[in-house]
Amino acid sequence: MGQTSHLVQGIILGAVLAFITANLILNAVARAMQTTVNGWSTTLKCSQPGNGILQRAACAKVLPAVNVAQEAAYWTTTVDGAGKRLNGQHDYVLRFPAGQLPPNDAFWSLTMTDVQGYMVSNPVNRHSVGDRSNLVPNADGSTDIHIQSTTASGHESNWLPAPTGSFKLMLRAYLPGRAILDGDYHLPPVVKVR
Amino acid sequence: MNRFILKHKYAVTFAILAILAWVAYKQFSAGGSAFITFVVVAAIVWALGTLVFIYYWPRITYTGFKRAITKGVDANTSSGIPINTLYAVPTIAVLSASSASILTTGTDYLLYVLGWLDLSKGAQVLHVPDFSGRYYSVQFIDIGRRCLCLCRHSRHRRRSGRLSDFGTELERAGTERRHADTLSEQRGCRHRTRARGK
Numbered sequence: 001m002g003q004t005s006h007l008v009q010g011i012i013l014g015a016v017l018a019f020i021t022a023n024l025i026l027n028a029v030a031r032a033m034q035t036t037v038n039g040w041s042t043t044l045k046c047s048q049p050g051n052g053i054l055q056r057a058a059c060a061k062v063l064p065a066v067n068v069a070q071e072a073a074y075w076t077t078t079v080d081g082a083g084k085r086l087n088g089q090h091d092y093v094l095r096f097p098a099g100q101l102p103p104n105d106a107f108w109s110l111t112m113t114d115v116q117g118y119m120v121s122n123p124v125n126r127h128s129v130g131d132r133s134n135l136v137p138n139a140d141g142s143t144d145i146h147i148q149s150t151t152a153s154g155h156e157s158n159w160l161p162a163p164t165g166s167f168k169l170m171l172r173a174y175l176p177g178r179a180i181l182d183g184d185y186h187l188p189p190v191v192k193v194r
Numbered sequence: 195m196n197r198f199i200l201k202h203k204y205a206v207t208f209a210i211l212a213i214l215a216w217v218a219y220k221q222f223s224a225g226g227s228a229f230i231t232f233v234v235v236a237a238i239v240w241a242l243g244t245l246v247f248i249y250y251w252p253r254i255t256y257t258g259f260k261r262a263i264t265k266g267v268d269a270n271t272s273s274g275i276p277i278n279t280l281y282a283v284p285t286i287a288v289l290s291a292s293s294a295s296i297l298t299t300g301t302d303y304l305l306y307v308l309g310w311l312d313l314s315k316g317a318q319v320l321h322v323p324d325f326s327g328r329y330y331s332v333q334f335i336d337i338g339r340r341c342l343c344l345c346r347h348s349r350h351r352r353r354s355g356r357l358s359d360f361g362t363e364l365e366r367a368g369t370e371r372r373h374a375d376t377l378s379e380q381r382g383c384r385h386r387t388r389a390r391g392k
Contacts, residue, residue, distance in 0.1 A: 017243075
């Protein structure tokens, strides 16, 4: 009985440590697969048929059931351009210079979620903005997306409501353009304005 | 549960490790061959278990999706979505809504169509409704062959169509409709289409 107890406890301890270790390894592999520019992280390596066990597992962990890059490209960020955590206590602007919206042959959208990846309730029931949101460009052709928890006065059509706490942004481009697939296109930083 | 773990993963991990540290301390205090057995078993399970978890991580993940799909993804499917039937989630964003827990990183720019295919008894035919020229893609995830990254898609441009057609449009092969696939393994299928008109 006593020896069995030692065995069982050893198995339980080993299994828990194995689960945690696997998590740490897969997180490290996922980070290694990503490139980060202006705070936005992306990878074009997930869902490729030739991926090995580690890559498949890492992708299943961080981006389960994700499309191949030729179908969709994804970027996520939890920090602004200065590397500070995004938080609804501040106001932010994501400015796309003229002609620099994500190139695609289908659509693009920017989605607001909590840090776990779930959408956040807001009074106007708007969780995303994108190429079908009637964004109003600036006079110089650039496009600002106002990311803040309170109504962006004067910029309602370009307002992406944020929660009052920490949040994550995810931008996706379906049928991404060649510049994205070649790694030449980079999203602009999210800039804190207040 | 999924949401709870995601939100409190560090606290949960710390609590479990604290309990296990106490167990290890008790074993150490007892000393003798029993402690050595405890350490050896833990080390072996740790090493082998890490490899097993990594190897089976995709299968674990997609088995969770299968359970969610066959148990139902919303109030309309509380009895589950039958095998080989595709279901168009009627409310956009429901999968990643603030009150949901089935899927993170979703978006309300997409209408998700879900289904679990069992092709072990033969090929199936997937008829794609008319999407009025809107973008859509069909993605297959093969867990039976560990080819989890395999993705196939189609882009057709037709005229009118109804998303509700999907509930009955997965049929046996033999018609003139479009073949979804002919592999003989179980596959998860998630179909996306643009939910908003041009």
